[in-house]
C-alpha cells in the first residue's frame with residue numbers, strides 16, 4: 047500500500063535534484079512571466095489607441111506608433127517564450143537523466159528479494175514514463191503554474207484598477223471554480239495513480255509474454271494471452287477515459303464560468319460606458335485583458351492535471367528509491383589477503399521475505415564444512431532447498447539465522463565487491479547479457495592487460511568446452527544475449543560456466559550447470575573441470591549421477607537440513623534416502639547394489 051503524501055510533500059522531494067538548475071529555472075520563470083506581461087501590456091496600448099487616436103480629426107501618427115508598440119510587444123512576447131524554452135529544457139533533461147541513472151543504480155544495488163516482489167514492467171514504467179512525466183512538469187508544468195497564477199493575479203488587479211464593478215462580476219466566477227478545483231484534485235490524483243499503476247502492470251504482461259513466447263506458442267496459449275492482455279488493456283482504457291472525463295468536466299467549468307462572467311461584465315460594461323462611467327478605450331482594454339486572463343484560467347485545468355500526474359510519478363519513483371537495500375557492506379570490512387577457501391555453514395537458517403508467517407524456514411539449521419579445494423556435491427529431492435543454500439554464498443539472499451564463513455570470516459564482514467571476487471556462480475537458468483561473448487565471459491575477471499584477458503578467455507572457453515564460439519560470425523566478438531545471436535540451452539550454459547571459471551574464484555558455486563549438455567560434452571567438460579576444481583572449493587548442486595561423480599564428497603539435503611555427508615560410496619552403503627535420491631536422478635532403472643560393489647572394489651584397488 048503506497049504511503050499517502052500531500053501534493054507539497056511529494057513535489058518538494060524533487061528539490062535536491064532541482065537545486066543545481068534552480069537559477070536557470072528561475073530565469074526561465076522570469077522569461078515566462080515577461081511573455082505574460084507583454085501579453086497584458088498590449089490591451090493598454092489598445093486603450094490609448096481607442097481613446098486618443100480613434101476620434102475624428104486625430105493625426106494618424108498615433109495609430110502608427112501604437113501599431114509599432116503592439117508589434118514590438120508581440121515580438122518581445124515570442125522572444126520571452128523562446129528564451130524560457132532555451133533556459134529550461136536542456137537542464138530539465140539533464141535532471142531526468144541523472145534521476146534515471148540513480149534509479150538504475152539503485153535497482154542494481156537492491157537485493158534480489160526486492161526484485162522477487164516487483165514486476166519488471168512496473169520498474170520499467172517508473173524508469174521511463176514516470177521520469178518523463180516528471181521532466182515535463184519541471185520544464186513546463188511547474189513554471190507555467192506559477193506564471194499563470196501571477197498572470198491571473200496581475201491581470202485581475204489591472205482589471206480592478208480599470209473598473210472594479212466589472213472586475214467584481216468577473217471574479218465572482220472564481221469561487222465555484224475553486225470549489226470544483228478542490229474536488230477535481232482528489233478525483234484526478236486517484237485516477238492518475240490507478241492509470242500509471244495499470245500501465246506498469248500492462249508493461250509487465252508484455253515483458254512476460256515476450257520472454258515466454260516459446261512456451262505460449264508451444265502450448266497454443268497465444269489466444270488466452272491475447273485475451274488476458276485485452277482485458278488489462280481495456281481496464282487501462284476505462285481508467286484513461288475516467289481520467290479524461292474528470293479533466294474534461296473541470297475544463298468545462300473553468301472555461302464556461304469565466305466566459306459567462308465575461309458576458310455578464312460585457313453587458314454591465316456597455317451600460318457603464320453609456321453612462322460615461324468608463325471610456326470606450328477603457329472598456330476595450332478591460333475585455334482584452336479579461337481575454338488574456340480567461341485564456342490563462344482555462345489553461346489551469348491541464349496544468350493542474352499535469353501537476354497531479356507528476357505527483358503520482360514522484361510518489362511511484364520514490365517507492366522504489368526509498369526501498370532499502372538489505373544486503374550492504376559492513377561499516378568495518380575485513381579482507382582476506384590470501385584466501386584458502388574453507389567454507390563453513392554454521393546453523394544456517396533462511397526464510398524468503400515473502401513467506402507466510404507460520405511456514406517453516408526453507409533452510410533449517412545447515413551445518414556443513416567444505417575444506418579448501420574440496421568439491422562438494424549437494425544432493426536432495428526437488429524443493430529441499432539446494433538452490434536456496436547456494437544463493438546464500440554470494441549473498442544473493444542473506445541468511446536469516448546462523449552464519450556462513452570463508453576462512454573463518456563471516457560473509458557479512460566482507461564488502462560485496464571483495465566477497466564476489468572470492469565467490470563465482472553459474473546457475474542452471476543462464477542469463478547472458480546483450481553483449482559480445484568476450485564481455486559476457488570476462489564479466490567477473492580482472493585481467494591485467496589485453497593479452498592476459500585473451501589468455502583467460504581462451505582457457506575458460508576451453509574448460510567449458512565452448513569452442514563453438516569461434517565458429518560464430520564474429521567469433522568471440524559476436525553479440526549474444528537478448529539483442530544478439532540466439533544460442534542453444536547447452537551453448538548458453540557453457541558460456542555461463544566459462545564466465546564463472548574466468549573469474550578465477552577461490553569458491554565456485556554451481557547450480558546444476560551442465561544440465562543442458564549432451565552426455566559426451568558433459569564428460570569432456572567434467573574432465574577439464576576436475577583440473578580447475580583441484581584448488582577451487584566448489585559447491586555443486588547435482589541432478590545427475592555424473593555430476594555427483596565430480597565431487598570429493600556429497601552432502602545429502604532433506605527438508606532444509608544436511609542429513610548426511612560422505613563420499614558417494616559411503617552414502618550409497620549407509621543411507622537409504624540417498625539411494626532413493628540417486629535412483630530418482632536417472633530415468634532408467636539403476637542397480638545401485640552392483641554400482642556399490644564396483645565402487646568398493648575400485649576403492650580397495652586404489653588403496654592397495
Ligand SMILES: Nc1ncnc2c1ncn2[C@@H]1O[C@H](COP(=O)(O)OP(=O)(O)OP(=O)(O)O)[C@@H](O)[C@H]1O
Pocket residue numbers: 162398400401408426427428429430431432433434435
Ligand atoms: N524466491 C522465492 N520466494 C519464495 N519461496 C521460494 C523462492 N525460491 C524458492 N522458494 C521455495 O523454497 C523452497 C526451496 O526451493 P529451492 O529452489 O531451493 O529447491 P531446490 O532443492 O533447489 O529444488 P530443485 O531441485 O527443484 O531445483 C521451495 O519450496 C520453493 O518453493
